[in-house]
Amino acid sequence: MAESLKRSDGLPPAMTRLVKELSRLPGIGEKTASRLAFNLLNRPRDQVIALAEALLEMKERVGLCTECLGLSDTPRCPVCSDSARDRELICVVEGPADLMAIERARSYNGLYHVLHGAISPLDGIGPDDIKISELLSRLENPGAVREVIIATNATVEGEATALYLAKILKPLGMRATRLARGLPAGGDLEYSDAATLSSALSGRRDL
């Protein structure tokens, strides 16, 4: 309260409001928010309008694909609608950003399934809080899918989710695989942590 009184001294209310809205963004505190607001104030009018319109358009248009639950501005996303994709392969990821990362790698030609989270008992997130039942209903048709690649993060939550999925996929006679773990490209042995080195060792391959 005292803070808002203080600030209203020097700033027009419209600036104060913009600073407040910007500082809701993750990683943006009040100082960064004012720096951004001053920068926007000095920008040409059409750039600021373009940003505002992009915000509204994103909220208006972007929804979830009915099939893979990835982001899409059409009922079915471009990946799911692409007839050149291998429909017998489903790659399970935690979020839409993970799907994007795999698409950028350009070495996967199957479909996706976005869980929108990972199992995390500490945060009270169980299997029913993420889109696992939606995945299971995609696998119902026998023979439609030959392999599920579990591409959750290499974190405690991601591993827990992968183990859970593997346990329910095995009885269905489905091949369930996990992304390989090891040294990242350009990785330096000297600076690798013990967990990475130990996965790199245990996952070693014949040359």
Add this chain to the structure above:
Amino acid sequence: MAESLKRSDGLPPAMTRLVKELSRLPGIGEKTASRLAFNLLNRPRDQVIALAEALLEMKERVGLCTECLGLSDTPRCPVCSDSARDRELICVVEGPADLMAIERARSYNGLYHVLHGAISPLDGIGPDDIKISELLSRLENPGAVREVIIATNATVEGEATALYLAKILKPLGMRATRLARGLPAGGDLEYSDAATLSSALSGRRDL
């Protein structure tokens, strides 16, 4: 071009556009922009609309005060319209953010003048590129102003601007003062730089 083709694979165009607009902001690269965009996507609709409206409202309403050239959503800003302010005292600052900082300190009761920049020959910014002539015309009326406090930054550009202003204010018989330089509050001698310590010494005061 290749980059935009790549990204359009995984992201709906409305998200790509938002990421592009966000990454124009200072200090926000493409990665941070996507993180912000995903965060905004998961926000309640009204919060995103509030941010977009704050942007538009800021651009619509906020202009410059006709007197001090500070930010204002009225022709004359609240400070300049305040009859309780000492109108014979003008504090000259580089930008609106500086005015705000002084207002927050709550120990100044005069008016302001915002230069919107500082003299910087290296960047091709001379005295005519900042609002110095507007300051001089405010000082034309003899006896209207008794002191000009030059509160430009303690940087090379700020100092150059202060020296330039002092040189043109002196012949007008105007008292021109400069903010004190020395140790900041809570400042530690051990970690102070030489320039700060040397100003603190030369500006020492009797106890």
